[in-house]
Amino acid sequence: ILYLPHINIDNSLLNKPHFCMNLKNLSFNNESVKQVNFRYFFEYFKNSQYKKVLKEIYRVLIPGGNFNLEVKVKKPKKLDLLKKALLNQGFFIQKIDKKLLNINGTINLKIYKEIHKTSLISEIQYDKIRRIFQIIKNHKSDFENLKKVCIIAREKEIFSLLVKKELFFNENLTLVQSLEELDKQKSIQFDGCIILDFLEYEYYKNYESFFKSLLEKIKVQSPILLIVPYRENFNNNNVLQIFDKAILAKLLDDNNLCFQLINLDTSLKLIKTIIKKKMYSVLEKKDQKVLLLGNYSLRYSNFNMVCWDAQVRGFQELGYQIQTLDFKDYSFAQIIKFIKIYKPDILWTAGKVAIPLLIENSEFFKKRNMKIVYWFWDVREPINYDFSDIIDVMFISSRGEIPKYKKCYNLNRIYYMPTPISPQLLCINHNIEKVYEIGFTGMMDKGPSHKTRTSHIKYLKSKFNLKIVNFIYNNVPEFYSKCKIVFGGSPDFSELELYASFRMYYVLCCGSCYLTKYFPGLERLAENEKHLLWYNDIKEVPKLIDKYIKNDALRKRIENNARNLAIEKYHYKVRIENMMNIVTNKDDEFNGYIK
Structure with a gap:
C-alpha cells in the first residue's frame, strides 16, 4: 500500500515493509490515503476475506482516490466476483488492462473511489459510465485548455470527478444535473460544455427550453460534447427518450445547433456529437x-x-x-x-x-x-x-x-453534376478496430446493373476477408470504420464518362480507402493511390490490395487525402453554390475537377 509520501505496508516482516499491518485493519484515519497499489491480491486472501480488505481500503481512501490492483486470473468467474465486490463496495472501475494476461497471467485494474460512499452502481450503469469516460478521453484536446467548463449529468459528482482527475485538471468546473440548475447559471459564460447521462432522462418537449437555456450560457463557437445511448442500450425504467443518429441530428437541426460530427462510439452503444453554438453563418440573405x-x-x-x-x-x-x-x-x-x-x-x-x-x-x-x-x-x-x-x-x-x-x-x-455530401453525417470513428480487409455495402445480383460488380466481389471474397452488408442505413460510416478498404464503383457502367454512384463520394467523405474500377475521366475527380485506388483488370487487384492492407501508413495517407478532397470539392455548400451559379448564368460547368 502506498501512503503519500510512499510507505510500503505488508503483513510480514520478511518483505521488509515500512510498517507491518493487518490489511483488514489499517492504522490510518478515514479518507486520508490518496493512492493504493495492490499486488497478488488473490494469493493473499480467500473469497471470504477479500471483501473485508476492500472495505478497509475504501475507508482509508479519499473520495476520488486511486486504487491500482494487480491480480492473477486463473478462473474468469473469480474475476467476475471481484468486479462485483468492487462495485458493491462503491468503487468505479475505470480501466481493465489485459496486456500482461498472456505473458504472466495477470491483469491490472485501475479503480476510483466514488464520491457517493453509499451509491451502488448497477453493472449496466457501470458499463455506460466506463464507455462515456472513454469518449470524453478521446476528445480531451477539445476541452483541456478551456477555463470554464460545464458538466451536465444526472450523476454529476461521478462525472465531475473523472473529468477533473483524468482529463482537464481544471478546477473551474460547474456541475448541473437538472434544467432548474442550468437556469440558475445566470451570469456565467462557459467556454465549453459536456452533456452526458442526461438527455435520455428528459421529455422531448423539454429539449427546446433546455437548448435555449444552454445556448444563452455558452460562448459563440464553444464546443459542446453530447453523448446519448444508441437505441435501447443502457435502457432502464427512468429513460424517457430513445435516440438514434437520425433522431439526434433532427433534434440538433430543430434547435439551430451546428454539429461537426455525429457517430457511434467504439462499442456501438453510444452516440457522440460535437456541437457548436451557431448552426451556420449566412454571409448574404437571398431574396429568392x-x-x-x-x-x-x-x-x-x-x-x-x-x-x-x-x-x-x-x-x-x-x-x-x-x-x-x-x-x-x-x-x-x-x-x-x-x-x-x-x-x-x-x-x-x-x-x-x-x-x-x-x-x-x-x-x-x-x-x-x-x-x-x-x-x-x-x-x-x-x-x-x-x-x-x-x-x-x-x-x-x-x-x-x-x-x-x-x-x-x-x-x-x-x-x-455529381452528388453533394454532408461531412458531419459521414464521418468514421477512427477508434473502431478494423476487423475486415475489404467491405462492401450494396446490392449483389446477376441483373444487368450488378452482374460484373457481383463477379468482382465474389473473386475478391475468395482471396480476402471481405464483408458484405446492406440496408444498414444510418450507420454506414461505422461499418466503413471496420474496413481497411471499401470496394465500390459501378463496373457494369465503367464505359460511361464520369459516372460514379453515390458510394464513391460517400466513402471519400468518410475518410476511407476506396477501391473502384476505372471509368473514363476518373483522373479528373481524384488521383490514383493518393485519394483512392482504381484498377482496370480485376486480376491486378489482389496485389494492389495486399500492398495497402499491410501498410497502415500508406492507407491512412489515402484516407486523410480522401476526406480532405471530399470536403473541398463535394461539400453541400460548394455544390449548391456551383449549381445556382449555373442556373443564373454566372458559371457554365461543374467546378469540382482536380485537373
Missing part, C-alpha cells in the same frame, strides 16, 4: 424563394441518401428562403396547389418521381412564373418527351449521358 421537391423524408431516415440532407443544408447556409415538400406526403394535385400558394422563384426537384409530375401537369408548368431545375443522379434509359418549355436547367451525374438526355428531352442546358 426555393421550393425543394423530392424524397426529403430520407433526410433523417437514411444517411446513405445524404444527398437530400445536403441540398437542404446547402440552400440554408447560402441564405435562400426554402420550403421542402416530400413526394410521398402529397398527391400531385396537392403539390400543384402548394406551388400556387407559395409562389417560389425556383422549383428545385430531383429523382424519378419528378418526371411524371412534370408531364401530367405540363400545361401548368409551361405557364408558370418560376425557373424549374431538375437533378437526376442515376443511370436510366430516358423516355422521349419534349421538356424544352418545362425544365430550364437539368443536372445529371453521368457526363457521358448528356448527349442522350439532350436528344430525348429536347433540352440544351444539361450539365454534369
Whole structure:
C-alpha cells in the first residue's frame, strides 16, 4: 500500500515493509490515503476475506482516490466476483488492462473511489459510465485548455470527478444535473460544455427550453460534447427518450445547433456529437424563394441518401428562403396547389418521381412564373418527351449521358453534376478496430446493373476477408470504420464518362480507402493511390490490395487525402453554390475537377 509520501505496508516482516499491518485493519484515519497499489491480491486472501480488505481500503481512501490492483486470473468467474465486490463496495472501475494476461497471467485494474460512499452502481450503469469516460478521453484536446467548463449529468459528482482527475485538471468546473440548475447559471459564460447521462432522462418537449437555456450560457463557437445511448442500450425504467443518429441530428437541426460530427462510439452503444453554438453563418440573405421537391423524408431516415440532407443544408447556409415538400406526403394535385400558394422563384426537384409530375401537369408548368431545375443522379434509359418549355436547367451525374438526355428531352442546358455530401453525417470513428480487409455495402445480383460488380466481389471474397452488408442505413460510416478498404464503383457502367454512384463520394467523405474500377475521366475527380485506388483488370487487384492492407501508413495517407478532397470539392455548400451559379448564368460547368 502506498501512503503519500510512499510507505510500503505488508503483513510480514520478511518483505521488509515500512510498517507491518493487518490489511483488514489499517492504522490510518478515514479518507486520508490518496493512492493504493495492490499486488497478488488473490494469493493473499480467500473469497471470504477479500471483501473485508476492500472495505478497509475504501475507508482509508479519499473520495476520488486511486486504487491500482494487480491480480492473477486463473478462473474468469473469480474475476467476475471481484468486479462485483468492487462495485458493491462503491468503487468505479475505470480501466481493465489485459496486456500482461498472456505473458504472466495477470491483469491490472485501475479503480476510483466514488464520491457517493453509499451509491451502488448497477453493472449496466457501470458499463455506460466506463464507455462515456472513454469518449470524453478521446476528445480531451477539445476541452483541456478551456477555463470554464460545464458538466451536465444526472450523476454529476461521478462525472465531475473523472473529468477533473483524468482529463482537464481544471478546477473551474460547474456541475448541473437538472434544467432548474442550468437556469440558475445566470451570469456565467462557459467556454465549453459536456452533456452526458442526461438527455435520455428528459421529455422531448423539454429539449427546446433546455437548448435555449444552454445556448444563452455558452460562448459563440464553444464546443459542446453530447453523448446519448444508441437505441435501447443502457435502457432502464427512468429513460424517457430513445435516440438514434437520425433522431439526434433532427433534434440538433430543430434547435439551430451546428454539429461537426455525429457517430457511434467504439462499442456501438453510444452516440457522440460535437456541437457548436451557431448552426451556420449566412454571409448574404437571398431574396429568392426555393421550393425543394423530392424524397426529403430520407433526410433523417437514411444517411446513405445524404444527398437530400445536403441540398437542404446547402440552400440554408447560402441564405435562400426554402420550403421542402416530400413526394410521398402529397398527391400531385396537392403539390400543384402548394406551388400556387407559395409562389417560389425556383422549383428545385430531383429523382424519378419528378418526371411524371412534370408531364401530367405540363400545361401548368409551361405557364408558370418560376425557373424549374431538375437533378437526376442515376443511370436510366430516358423516355422521349419534349421538356424544352418545362425544365430550364437539368443536372445529371453521368457526363457521358448528356448527349442522350439532350436528344430525348429536347433540352440544351444539361450539365454534369455529381452528388453533394454532408461531412458531419459521414464521418468514421477512427477508434473502431478494423476487423475486415475489404467491405462492401450494396446490392449483389446477376441483373444487368450488378452482374460484373457481383463477379468482382465474389473473386475478391475468395482471396480476402471481405464483408458484405446492406440496408444498414444510418450507420454506414461505422461499418466503413471496420474496413481497411471499401470496394465500390459501378463496373457494369465503367464505359460511361464520369459516372460514379453515390458510394464513391460517400466513402471519400468518410475518410476511407476506396477501391473502384476505372471509368473514363476518373483522373479528373481524384488521383490514383493518393485519394483512392482504381484498377482496370480485376486480376491486378489482389496485389494492389495486399500492398495497402499491410501498410497502415500508406492507407491512412489515402484516407486523410480522401476526406480532405471530399470536403473541398463535394461539400453541400460548394455544390449548391456551383449549381445556382449555373442556373443564373454566372458559371457554365461543374467546378469540382482536380485537373
